[in-house]
Amino acid sequence: MKSEGVSEGSCTAVKRVCLRRSSENSTVEDRPAGGTSVQVSVIVPVYNGSDWLDQCLQAVVDQDYQGSMELSVYDDSSTDNSRAIVEGWRDKLEERGISLVISGHKSEKPKGVGFAKNQAVSQSCGQYLCFQDADDVMMPQRVRLQYERTVCNPTAIVGCQVRRNPEGSTERYTRWINSLSPEQLYTQVFTSHGPTVVMPTWFCSRDWFLKVGPFDEGGKGVPEDLLWFYRSLRLGGSVLRLDECLLIYRYHQHAATHSVLEETIWTLRVNFLQERVLDQWDSFTVWNAGKQGRKLYRSLSLTNQKKVKAFCDVDEKKIKKGFYTYEDSKERPKPKIPVLRVKDASPPFIVCVKLVSTDHTHTPHTHTHTYTHTHTHTQ
16 A cells, blocks of 8 residues: 555655564553554553543544554553543544554552653554654644655654644743754754754654664653654754644643753753764864853863863953863863953854743753854854
């Protein structure tokens, strides 16, 4: 059967026959002998999602994609009736031609979103994976449009634009999600906002997911999406975003992202910046001699600290001091880094600024610390 939505002569999908097996503490729906062929698996981890699941699942039923689909749900020890709600949708899903696979565990504590996503992926069969959070809502064309793009880009994470609910929450973050250029999807991977395509919009091939490997299962406080995103980039994966709003991205106080500490994100970003950029440079200038620039300097490895030839700034008070002295350094004499006017500094630069935010509802992935790199001083 030809893949729906992909024209002849363009990229085509190859169907896969797969077998499922039950995992420990899980009850996976039995399948016909010999397996089944599925093009897209919608992956939904659930923990106490009863307030949102009906809207989420109705949106799955409403998809206009005509290829074969399944919904793979893993319940991470919910204490509400999430499991029963999902089971109640089985008939509607099957009437639409979407098979349901649901399992879970009943431990005293949830094992975390990374674990739940991994379980939902492992029990699924689709050649392509559409990640969906239980509290978000897909637009009817999401699966079709992302499938078409991913078929032609099998090593990509494909995202989309979003609309926040409630409207107006995390305004600056939402603008950032939706307005990054194709180039910025790569150049802004070091900013505080996290992955340049937001996790609830991810769509990728199963082959690529398996190559990158499972999500980190460290549990609460671990940014499993950012860790996976960086691994994908390390392996040469691409990042794409459809410039259409295909997801209602809900903001609420119970979202898992609130458990991730700013310092955790900062450390991951600095380490990735060093690995991908600074380790290849002989020297560089830190643009900002204030708190953020100094924090970046202190967070660097000793090798990369020695590559900092200067700070640059527009603040005359900082410039008049002439140097930044790293008092906590174990080196003797203590490092003294010149502080220059921007016009007197030379590239390459690491731009490290703290943006002023008027949005008081930001999440741990929208903290204001940002930095990017450039070889010119027009940033």
